[in-house]
Amino acid sequence: MFGRTASLVPADQALPGRDSLDWELPEKHRVLGTPLLADPADGTAPAGFEVAYFGLGCFWGAEEMFWQVPGVYATAVGYQGGTSPNPTYEEVCSGRTNHTEAVRVVFDPAAVSYGDLVKRFFEVHDPTQGMRQGNDLGTQYRSALYYLSPEQEAVARELTKVYGEELRRRGLGEITTEIREAPVFYPAEPYHQQYLDRVPNGYRCHANTGVRFPA
Numbered sequence: 001m002f003g004r005t006a007s008l009v010p011a012d013q014a015l016p017g018r019d020s021l022d023w024e025l026p027e028k029h030r031v032l033g034t035p036l037l038a039d040p041a042d043g044t045a046p047a048g049f050e051v052a053y054f055g056l057g058c059f060w061g062a063e064e065m066f067w068q069v070p071g072v073y074a075t076a077v078g079y080q081g082g083t084s085p086n087p088t089y090e091e092v093c094s095g096r097t098n099h100t101e102a103v104r105v106v107f108d109p110a111a112v113s114y115g116d117l118v119k120r121f122f123e124v125h126d127p128t129q130g131m132r133q134g135n136d137l138g139t140q141y142r143s144a145l146y147y148l149s150p151e152q153e154a155v156a157r158e159l160t161k162v163y164g165e166e167l168r169r170r171g172l173g174e175i176t177t178e179i180r181e182a183p184v185f186y187p188a189e190p191y192h193q194q195y196l197d198r199v200p201n202g203y204r205c206h207a208n209t210g211v212r213f214p215a
Helices: 059-067 089-093 114-123 150-169
Strands: 050-056 072-080 100-107 143-147 178-181 185-187
Touching: 050 059, 050 114, 059 072, 059 100, 059 114, 100 114, 100 143, 100 185, 114 150, 143 150, 150 178
Parallel strands: 143 178
Antiparallel strands: 050 100, 050 143, 072 100, 072 185
């Protein structure tokens, strides 16, 4: 459960990964009943819906936080931002794939905006902890905003600036969130998907600053 490294490894030292997933994913979201990997591009999510990616520590609790948001159509957990293709959980935990644990969120922008989701992202974890979140130490727990369009990038960067200014005003640390164009998302093993619905008393570990966005 706990990563062991707090720095990324050089690409030539990363694990090789594999050509394809070693597991078959469920078709439906366990809680929402929608296609697990719903996508407006292929018609498995309604036209006009959008996709967003977030990394905020252990993806079990992170996914639960997002599937509870009105307007969210589907969520899935996986690995993103690393070097090794199609990694396993054990490989990611080794710190030798450079991935972070990520949540894929499909949402209706008429019901909840990307900006609303970014605000929730910042408010439910501590984006100042670097390669860590709460008690979890390792590169897989780093904070990340991975954008899919220039519009998402602009919102992500602007809200990072606003929240960072609020944190500084309160004497807290600098934001360490990784912000970049969305890299490949590799879905995690089936037992990780909607884990906290399967195991309601399961592990949750999210620190947060207690700071909300200024009104």
